Amino acid sequence: MDFTFTEAQDDLSGLTRDLLADWTGKNTPDGTGFDRSLWSSLARAGLLEAALPAPIGGGFGLLEQCSVLIEIGRTVAPTPYLTSVAVAASAIAAFGDDAQRQRWAAPVAQGDLTFAVALATEDDRFTATPAPTGWQVSGSHSAVPGGAFADAFLIEAHTADGPLLFVLDRDTPGLRSTEQQVVDGADAALVELDAVSVDVANVLGAPGDGGAGWARRRATVAACAYQLGVVERALELTAEYALTRKQFDKPIGSFQAVRQRLADAYLDVDAVRLTLWHAAWRESQGLPAEADVATAKFWAAEAGHRVAHTMVHVHASIGIFLEYPVHRYFLAAKRTEFLFGAATEQLRALADALSAGART
Structure with a gap:
């Protein structure tokens, strides 16, 4: 295992940070x-x-995407890179045919198309049954990230033979997208499909071929990378404030209780960083990574929660002012905590992965 960043990672992260x-x-x-x-x-x-893979893109992959996502998280910038590039376009490049790559992935690479991603959860899922010209898909997902503005949707639906990925235009007949207000804005949407007919040209791969699991792992790793950027910057803002804010003529960072909170936050951020790159590297190498991805998302959720609350507690009342930037990082960390599975769900996934490994 080698955690040394590639030249491409350094260049892409630097360019993203500047922009x-x-x-x-x-x-x-x-x-x-x-x-x-x-x-x-x-x-x-x-x-x-x-x-994105060549010939659609520059030929890089997950590690480079993570480097970009960390910088997006550091600024909480309003861009659907995670759903559009790291998940949807990458899945289409990996599991689609040439026509699908040109129709869906290439426009994402050129900035002409955005995607929302609806992966199944315990409460939200779609089902698909065979139809004469393809599939018939029904179901709903209550809060699809980016669904309020996305041009297209990557949807996971369950079939009798396993999960399957579908790509649907926003104006697909029978697809309803209703804007939802979530903690940090109004980008999410309730997506409903009522017996929607889907042509085979809009299907990625075949049922049970691993495409849905691949997309879920990539989405989860991408969320961890974004969360790393959020908590890195949150810790920096909090440390800077602790050095400049004074009580009793002393910086509050000199008080033992504040130092302890900041030290714990530092360890949490390092845990998110280490588990992210471990999971991303294994996934990028095509190695079994289910347990590693679940571990990374557990830390992104649990540590993200703790760092976000430390940030607000140290900043005190100013930490919740809407005119002050700190609240955006708190909301971003809390939303990402639950994105693609919160801490408890990740522990269950980790237990399943470890149990499966023990049986083989």
């Missing part, structure tokens, strides 16, 4: 979760296509 720092210095997110001008800027800079 997003410039954008956030001039703009304030409006709660929609999407800024089209920023998305276009990322495309012009080559950041959308760089981490």
Whole structure:
């Protein structure tokens, strides 16, 4: 295992940080979760296509995507890179045919298309049954990230032979998308499908071929990378505040209780970093990674929760002011805590993965 960043990772993360720092210095997110001008800027800079497989993109992959996502998390920038590039376009590149790659993945690389991703949960799922020209899909998902503005949807549906991935246009007959208000904005949507007929041209792979599991692992790793950026910056903001805010003529960072909270947060951030790169490396090498991905997401959820609360507690009342940037990191960390499975769900997934390994 080698955690040394590649030259591409360094270049992409540096370019992303410069571009997003410039954008956030001039703009304030409006709660929609999407800024089209920023998305276009990322495309012009080559950041959308760089981490997609050739010939669609630059031939890089998951590790480079994680480096970009960390920088997006550090600024909480309103861009659907996670769903559109790291999950949807990458899944289409991996499991789609040439026609599907040109129709769906190439426009993402050029900044002309955005995706929302609806993966099955315990409470939200779609089912698919065979139809004369393909499949008939029904079901609902209560809060699909990016669903309020996405041009297309990558949907996981369960069939009699296993899970299957479908790609649907926003204007697909029978698809209803209703904007939902979530903790940090209004980008999510209730997505409902009522016996929607889906042509075979909109199906990725075959039932049970591993595509849905691949997409779930990639989505979970991507969420961990984004969360790492969020908590890294949250800790930096908190440490800076502890050095400058004074009580009794002393920086509050000199008080033992505050130092202990910051030290614990530092360890939590390091745990998120270590488990993320461990899981991302194994997944990028095609090695069994279910247990590693679950471990990484457990830390992203549990540590993200603790770091977010430490940030607000140290900042005290100013930490909840909407005019102060800290609250955006708190909300981002809390939402990502539950994205693609919270801590308890990840422990269950880890137990299943370890049990499966013990049986083989």
